[in-house]
Amino acid sequence: MKTKRISNGWEHYRGSLGGVWEVWRAYKLNNHYNVPWSAVELPHCFNGEDSVDPDVLYYQGPGWYRTLLEVDNPYPNGRTLLHFEGAGQNTEVYLYTEQVARHVGGYDEFKVDLTEQMAEGKYKELFGNKVPVAVQCDNTRDLETIPSDISDFNLYGGIYRYLNLVYVPEISFEYVHIATEVQSENNAEITVRAKLYNPLKRSQSVRLSLVVRDPDGHAVHQQEWTAEAWQGWKDLATLELTDVKRWSPDHPELYSCEVVMHGATGEEAWETSHAERFGIRTFQFVKQGPFLLNGERLLLRGTHRHEDFAGVAAAMTEDMIRSEMKLIKEMGANFIRLGHYQQSRIVLELCDELGLLVWEEIPWCRGGIGGEAYRQQCRDMLQAMIEQHYNHPSVIVWGLGNENDWESDFDTFDEEEIRRFMKELHDLSHELDDSRVTGIRRCEFCKDIIDVYSPSIWAGWYRGVYPEYEASSRAGFEGTDRFLHLEWGADNMAGRHVEAPYTGFSEIKTGDGTDERDGDYFLQGGDPRVSSLGDWSETYFCDMIDWYLKSQTQMDWLTGAAQWAFKDFSTPVRPDSPIPYLNMKGVVQRDLTPKEAYYVFQSYWSEKPMIRVYNHSEAIRWGQPGEKKLIKVYSNCEQAELFLNGQSVGVRKRDAQDFPCAGLRWEVELAEGENEVRAVGIKNGAQVADEIRFVYQTEEWEQPASAVLSANRLEDGLMKVEVRVYDRNGVYCPDANLFVRFGLAGDGKLLDNRGTVLGSRYLQLAGGRAAILVDPQGGRSVVSAAVDGIPTVFVEI
Template identity: 65%
Template sequence: MIRRKLSSDWEHRTGGLGGPWEVWRADKLRNHYNVPWHPVELPHSYNGYDALDPDAVYYQGPGWYRTKLEMDNPYPGGRTLLHFEAAGQRADIYVYTWKVASHTGGYDEFVVDITEAAACARGIERYGGKVPVAVACDNSRDLETIPSDASDFHLYGGLYRDVHLVYVPAISLARVHIEPETEGLARGESGCVVRVRGELYNPEGREDGLRVSVVVRDREGRMVAESASGQTAPWAGMRELAAFRLEAPRLWSPDDPYLYTCEVALESPHGKTALTERFGVRYFRFEKRGPFYLNGSRLLLRGTHRHEDHAGVGPAMTEAMIREEMRLIKDMGANFIRLGHYQQSRHVLDLCDELGLLVWEEIPWCRGGLGGESYRQQCRDMLTAMIGQHYNHPSVILWGLGNENDWECDFDEFDKDEIRRFMKELHELSHRLDAGRLTAIRRCDFCKDIVDVYSPSIWAGWYRGIYTDYEASSLAASREADAFFHMEWGADNLATRHVEKPYTGFEFIPRGDGTRTDERDGDYLLTGGEPRVSRDGDWSETYFCEMIDWVLKSQERMDWLTGAAQWAFKDFATPVRPDSPIPYLNMKGVIERDFTKKEAYYVFQSYWAAKPMVRVYGHSMPVRWGDEGETKTLKVYSNCEEVELFLNGRSLGVKKRNSQDFPCAGLRWEAKLSAGEYEVRALGRHRGETVEDTVRFTYQTEKWGEPAKLELTAERVADGRIYVEARAVDANGVWCLDASAFVRFGLAGDGKLLDNLGTVRGSRLVQLASGRAGIYVDPVGGARAAIPVADFVTAGGPAAAKPGGRSGGPAGTGIRPRSVVSVKAEGLETAFIEI
């Protein structure tokens, strides 16, 4: 097998065509017909930028890709394949104008055989022997497909995962499944049987004799088992190739994600191919109405969720971006992740195996109801594909069958009994395809008895109730399911918005018995309905950190709890939230859309991380405010045994950490502050190690009135961008530190706003956070476009930028770019600054 990733030499056109001939017609009629194509690299989505456009709904429709491939299959009579890791949401594949395949479903992998088409395609001579290939993607609205357009995430279009050109012999290995049988280990036996199964790709039905060999190696590369067959005839379907006993296997776990390697080689008169798969040995169980056990020991599942979404590129994340995101999740201390709400990239699953993150992965039957037979067949097909493609990953323990299937909106009829019947069908299909894993759904109470593991909706302190209701509501819900696992909790929070006293809802929100904290249809809206923190609160990082602190300290003492997963790790784009402080953004992340950490990240670390850490709250809060001499709380989040705090060099004393001492596990100090500058340094000590963290802030005692104007400042940062910040001040020029109005940035001249990124420094329409908002500008953008947006949205985000001198023009041009940036807010005069 020979595999080549097809990343470069692609062109793209957003929009429809009259037919596949128009992909190539301009090459024949060069002077008469021009179709606007532009070069792209894969992965690519044509919604990477418009998903966060505050002034328009994101594009849903066709988008075309084309390339010309040099082909040289070395296998006589071999097959030439295109392997798509995903194409959203539907795809037609053409060799020149010959349609060779179609695929429905934007998240599972599929393979297209182009052997015959490539051999006889018209147009090859015109392109110097290269084979012209075109792909028509389409993410148009269609109620008879999943996921529903009512889902809280974008249905992205494009080739947003990798595409490969693959050469295989006439008979080759299509897939290998590895199954450790761990029932004996659970009973205390010393070893287990591992079965290796394989499936052939033999489209012409050839009958030549085959030889198969299997080699298993441990993590250090030592061979632990091998098997070789004599000559055998080709077979159909999945067949057992080898079975061996693995004595005293090293068990896979989040703390020790130990992986074995299985190499399966197939030899025939047509050539030799091999597949290498990794696997792990582990066993688990959900105790009935009790905790979760991995490898015989209780494990509290500490999790988060992931959407495939990133600033500037949408779902088209590179492997490096994915690796950075997964590393951040693991470093936060998580041991579990739910991949919502669709099958995700193979790179994600590989990293879950390597890093030690247990997984719930699900198909995108999300909201809307239940469609007709083609709708249901797509559900079956996507479940079958997900299980077959991710079967070998030891990280996966749950196959999700749906999400919020009680959310009615797409069809005239909403038949609960029919949904139950189909859910049961999917449950049984899952167990036929994979008897070793369990099924799960979230938020569909009338189906909770069908699946193996159920998560109700519990949003204490956000969509319903207050966060101190968390334990009571969780306990009540756990009694209604044999295996309870709490998916989705948290709160929206605008990065860099801090308050001195957060809105909690304690005094205003009706509580009842504290157990009714489920989200109901419409609760996500910012108007109407009952009082709730999501509607009436301040959306601050301050509140979010306090909520997290309460929930995590509560989970530590809930000895019956299997676990819970916060929603979601990173802010992500969504079409159903146009009125968010950053329009079209779900802002419940503990990091921003460009990997910039919020304060909440460190609250999780203080409970979950093993490596000693300490964090003084307020790194993105440059100004605190209050009365002269007012006593203020200085908060520290740390997992250290003890922390000492210094204020302007003076020790405020040492405190011992106690997770049940809310807030901050007892790591809080009181100090009277006067107007001026302050430095707060925390020194954590843990088992002989020391860690420290420092924050500097200004304490403002001047009182402010209503915002009267916006003031703009600009500074250049080391990577060439210019950061423009707007501040709301009153008639006396005093910074209004609680101002939260929407502001809109604009630009005229040579530069370009780096906007539509869905971050607090990358959105042209955004609410003020603690009275300020900012945006980055490429000073030589537009036609010259010297600095690609993608260069600014990789690991580290804007935090890595350092102030520098004034911007100049492109190297060697002698041109000084001139731009004027504006900012306006309702009721205030527009402000301008030249950069």
């Protein structure tokens, strides 16, 4: 097999065409009747910016791609394939004007065989030796497909994962699976199974060779034999490995298996190979007990991931994915739920390499249950996910659904019908792969069907207060056989800090459950809850995380928990967020810029010495002269010393149960004006330090009445334009959270629609200010800032 990515040479048109002929009409009619095609590089999502555009709903409809491929298959009678690693949501593939394939589903991989259609050569007159390929991706709303459009994420459109041109001989491997079974502490048995791709059902004898290598690259097993081409799955070899190195988050040991096939077409010999990595480990969710990995208790410390990124939406490059997954690992996580769909093969490969255990699921998310086509898509996507990701040792749970108790998409809601179909998927999963368990989140009437269940527990956000977390989790644990807490957290705006965060301790009813209920995510109406009454500050979010994590250290029965979600992401159901159309529960922004919460997790989970003085982003703090102010430090060091303006204010020892900040907190008197705070810690003999500078404001302020706009050139040539608001006396208003809209006239360009605090033209102030990046593009521009209720201000750049 020979594979190459085909990322360049593509053109895109977002919109509908009268038919596929319009893709190519200009080639024949000398560019008459042309539509405006744009050059793009794959991966590409045609919702790269509009998913967080504050003024429009994101586009849902068809989008077209076209290219001229140079094809040079080296195999005699070889097959030429297009391998889509993912495209959304429904995909049609054409050679010139002939449709050769259609795929339903935006998240699983699929291959398209071009061989027969290319052989007919209908397009040589126009395109010579090149092959005209057109692809239509369509994310039009459709109730009879999954996921539901009421899911809390965008159903993106485009060829938003990598696309490969693949050459194989007339017989090749479609899948190679390595099943592992631990026999004893040091020994394991593996079985190598394979399924052929043989569309013409050729019958011939082939020579096979197999080599298995240990994590150090040494061959531990080799064999050769001859076999007749087969149909379906076939066991190729069963062998025993000794002195086994177990895969785990701390030691992600990976073996490899390569199978080579030798054959002949006429007088010409050919060979093709298929290589897979695998790991050897055992795991168990103990009934009414903890999670065991390789026989020992492991607390699953997790987060969640959406395929979403500033400026490109789902079209994340390999470098972007790698940066994100490394950040997750460096945060100290050992577990990740891939919500709510099968994700890129690159993600799974990195989970294997980095040591991140995985819950991966199909996108049966909300909405109820549809007809037979709907159900068949669920079956097909479950089978594809398992077949395509079977060999990843990181995967422990196949997720069958999310919030399937959420009624909306159909005029009837039949719990028994959902139960029957959930049981069918559960049985299908175990039929395809009995080495993993099944799981769902939030569907109480199905929790007895699957292996692992996560109830809805949002203590301190959608319901209740965060001190109820442990009791809520214990109730969830006792209410199901095998418990895992997925999804907890709070929306928080990067850069927003408050002196006294809203907690709801006095106003919000407690003891009535902490499960999210329909409508709780709305910002108005319903029962009192922190999500609608709170300040959406980093301050509150860090306190909540701190409480959850210090509690988890004492919950020896807990299998684990996963915070929702690692990164801010776009969603069509949240137009009223401080940055519209953004779910802001991330511990990093949509461009991977860490928020303060990232370091709270590190202080509990990371082994590498770290220290962080809370609040690096607020330039001005406020209070009364002589007032004691709290300085918080997050660190995994045994102790830390704080210095204020060069003078030590004491040493504190870390105690995880001393909330907040595990005891690393100081009350100090700040000087009016400039202050410098520095923290120093020691862990395992290594010293780490962190410092911040800010202005302490003691002047009191009234309502915001005016704004000042400034512009500063950055080292990369971009301009940072910032607005700050003041009262009628010219005193800065550091708690103002009004909405501001940036605009531009002239040669430059606002770098907006990113869904970040520096990449949004319409957003709330954080700490009385907001900013946006501008590309001057070599010319002159005037940038405006219109803050609600305040005269618009301008600056020329």
